[in-house]
Structures are given as structure tokens and as C-alpha cells.
Amino acid sequence: MSQKILFFDIDGTLTDEKTGEIPASAHRAVEAVRRAGHLVFINTGRVECMVKPVLEKISVDGVLCGCGTQVILDNQTIWQQRIPxxxxxxxxxxxxxxxxxxxxxxxxxxxxxxxxxxxxxxxxxxxxxxxxxxxxxxxxxxxxxxxxxxxxxxxxxxxxxxxxxxxxxxxxxxxxxxxxxxxxxxxxENVSKGSAIDMMLERYQIAPENAYVFGDSGNDLSMFTSVAKNRILMGEHDPILEPHATFVTKNASDDGIDYAIKMLEIV
The missing domain is CATH 3.30.1240.10 (Hypothetical Protein, Haloacid Dehalogenase-like Hydrolase; Chain: A; domain 2)
Known part of the structure; x- marks a missing residue:
């Protein structure tokens, strides 16, 4: 089985839209994906200091912060672009x-x-x-x-x-x-959630057809127009993403992450 790589937005995707918490079903789904040998990344508009509380609640393989401005692997920044x-x-x-x-x-x-x-x-x-x-x-x-x-x-x-x-x-x-x-x-202008995806696919030598993005808001557009072939849209979402989605799942609060992973047979 080919290794897959999954990229998750945080707010409204991994987390419940109302409570801000990660549903138990999403926890289980992410754990199952990683146990199967696939890679899981958070790909968020949040900068590093805003991501740390989330990482205390869920384990992932890496974090792409600030709309692609920073890449963190094994708790180390391996790439960043700051405003001079x-x-x-x-x-x-x-x-x-x-x-x-x-x-x-x-x-x-x-x-x-x-x-x-x-x-x-x-x-x-x-x-x-x-x-x-x-x-x-x-x-x-x-x-x-x-x-x-x-x-x-x-x-x-x-x-x-x-x-x-x-x-x-x-x-x-x-x-x-x-x-x-x-x-x-x-x-x-030269960085985005999409450019961070490109970087990870090249680093891990994973084909676009084995890349999955999950998002809901306008700042996820660069993920949905990236080379990743599988683009999963949350039930509650910005309509700007609809033309680029390959699958529409349920809301995060309705176990949308777990539902998509099962329906797409990722594990």
C-alpha cells in the first residue's frame, strides 16, 4: 500500500466550529491513519504560538504554520520565511x-x-x-x-x-x-498553504494522488488548488472552495473527519 499524506486545517476542520475542541472521533481517525503508516500534518493559518495548545491535544507528524510561512518537524523549524x-x-x-x-x-x-x-x-x-x-x-x-x-x-x-x-x-x-x-x-506572496504542501510532497516523495487536504475556509483555497488530488471540504464551508473539492464531508461537530477517512478508505 502506498504511503499517503494528509493535511488538516485547524479551525472548523479539525476542531468543532462551536466549542473549538477536537471531537473524539477526529482523534481516533487521525490515530488510525498514523498507525497505518500514513503521514498527518496540520496546515493552518495560525502561527506557531497559536498552534501549541492544539499540539497538546493531538499527535501529528508535523505542522505547517502561518499559511506556509513556517514548517515544523519533530518540534524543530526546518524552514521559515519571516517578514524582514x-x-x-x-x-x-x-x-x-x-x-x-x-x-x-x-x-x-x-x-x-x-x-x-x-x-x-x-x-x-x-x-x-x-x-x-x-x-x-x-x-x-x-x-x-x-x-x-x-x-x-x-x-x-x-x-x-x-x-x-x-x-x-x-x-x-x-x-x-x-x-x-x-x-x-x-x-x-510567494508562500501559502499550497506551497507548504508542495514542499512536503517533495520531501517525502509522495505522489499527488496520495495527498489529501481537509479544509473549510477561504484561506484554504491554496490547499484546494495545490497539486494534491484529494480535496475534502467540510460540511460548513466557504463557497469559494466548492469548485475545487473532490469530496464534501460532514461538519467537524458531526464527525466529519472520521466520516471522510472511512468513506475514502484512507485506512
């Missing part, structure tokens, strides 16, 4: 210039702008929640002592002071992923 320090400082200055609020995501922590936030309760709620889970800092725009890997911005079309398009013109070296409701995820 000077470019990061320039981005923060342009955020201030164009009145853009962002969360800067880094391997070591999550960085917010100065409080009070212009987007008020949305960012305040995020800041308070993040503090309970991950290393979280504010007043990031004023600091020049850290590197980051990607960022997420919030926009408000009703705010006349905010210039989203002006800011976007300053980040032509980034892929801008529209996550809906004024939220945009920004990733260095």
Missing part, C-alpha cells in the same frame, strides 16, 4: 498613515495596535480572548524590536478616515485573502 525587520517597520508605518488596524501574527506572539482600538469592541474582545490563550501584546505599531510573519486587518467602509485601497497598494508583495466582513488576511 525593515519591511515590517514600513508596513506598520503605512498602517498608521492609512488608518488601518491590524493584528500582527508572529511565531513568538500576537501583536495588537495601541488601545483604545478604533474598531472598538471587535478588537477589544479579540485582545481579551487572545490574552487567555497566547502571548499577546498591544502598542505594536510603536515598537521596532520584533519580527512578524503575516497579519490580519479589519476595515470599516463607513469610516471616512480609513484608506483600505491606499494601504493595499503598499503591500503588492503580499497575497490578500478576503475573509469576509471587512477582514483581510495578508501573507507574503
Amino acid at each position: 525587520r525593515e519591511r515590517g517597520i514600513e508596513i506598520k508605518k503605512n498602517m498608521e498613515k492609512y488608518r488601518i488596524e491590524a493584528i500582527l501574527e508572529a511565531q513568538q506572539g500576537i501583536y495588537f495596535p495601541a488601545r483604545p482600538f478604533r474598531h472598538g469592541q471587535v478588537l477589544e474582545n479579540a485582545f481579551e480572548a487572545f490574552q487567555t490563550m497566547w502571548p499577546t501584546f498591544d502598542n505594536a505599531y510603536a515598537r521596532e524590536d520584533f519580527d512578524f510573519d503575516k497579519f490580519v486587518i479589519w476595515t470599516d467602509p463607513k469610516n471616512p478616515m480609513e484608506d483600505k485601497q491606499g494601504f493595499f497598494q503598499t503591500i503588492s508583495d503580499f497575497t490578500i485573502i478576503d475573509r469576509g466582513q471587512g477582514m483581510y488576511e495578508c501573507v507574503p
Whole structure:
């Protein structure tokens, strides 16, 4: 039997959409896949510090973090691409210039702008929640002592002071992923969840027909357009993924991972 390789998004794919927990059925399914000699990777938009709590709950062969900006195998970073320090400082200055609020995501922590936030309760709620889970800092725009890997911005079309398009013109070296409701995820243009998959297939010499991706959201698009031939879409999903899916499973909360692995006869 040929070795297979499976790539799982976290939020809404491995984890229950409502509780944020990994269903017991998904645990069992992943364990069965690995016992059968296949490889299991997390492939997530989360940066390293945000993945660590998940890895305390499930065992995998490796983690592809931050939309392909970091690859971790055996608890060691074997590849990474960080935003250069000077470019990061320039981005923060342009955020201030164009009145853009962002969360800067880094391997070591999550960085917010100065409080009070212009987007008020949305960012305040995020800041308070993040503090309970991950290393979280504010007043990031004023600091020049850290590197980051990607960022997420919030926009408000009703705010006349905010210039989203002006800011976007300053980040032509980034892929801008529209996550809906004024939220945009920004990733260095030459890396993605898909490029990380390419790297792993080459490393382990696994053919695309033996590669399986599991996802649900817009930032999984590069997985669904990658060379992987098997693209499993969760029951609740962003419609942008539908044209590329080869199989639609149930929601994570309805044992969707276990169902797909059984129906596709992966083990």
C-alpha cells in the first residue's frame, strides 16, 4: 500500500466550529491513519504560538504554520520565511498613515495596535480572548524590536478616515485573502498553504494522488488548488472552495473527519 499524506486545517476542520475542541472521533481517525503508516500534518493559518495548545491535544507528524510561512518537524523549524525587520517597520508605518488596524501574527506572539482600538469592541474582545490563550501584546505599531510573519486587518467602509485601497497598494508583495466582513488576511506572496504542501510532497516523495487536504475556509483555497488530488471540504464551508473539492464531508461537530477517512478508505 502506498504511503499517503494528509493535511488538516485547524479551525472548523479539525476542531468543532462551536466549542473549538477536537471531537473524539477526529482523534481516533487521525490515530488510525498514523498507525497505518500514513503521514498527518496540520496546515493552518495560525502561527506557531497559536498552534501549541492544539499540539497538546493531538499527535501529528508535523505542522505547517502561518499559511506556509513556517514548517515544523519533530518540534524543530526546518524552514521559515519571516517578514524582514525593515519591511515590517514600513508596513506598520503605512498602517498608521492609512488608518488601518491590524493584528500582527508572529511565531513568538500576537501583536495588537495601541488601545483604545478604533474598531472598538471587535478588537477589544479579540485582545481579551487572545490574552487567555497566547502571548499577546498591544502598542505594536510603536515598537521596532520584533519580527512578524503575516497579519490580519479589519476595515470599516463607513469610516471616512480609513484608506483600505491606499494601504493595499503598499503591500503588492503580499497575497490578500478576503475573509469576509471587512477582514483581510495578508501573507507574503510567494508562500501559502499550497506551497507548504508542495514542499512536503517533495520531501517525502509522495505522489499527488496520495495527498489529501481537509479544509473549510477561504484561506484554504491554496490547499484546494495545490497539486494534491484529494480535496475534502467540510460540511460548513466557504463557497469559494466548492469548485475545487473532490469530496464534501460532514461538519467537524458531526464527525466529519472520521466520516471522510472511512468513506475514502484512507485506512
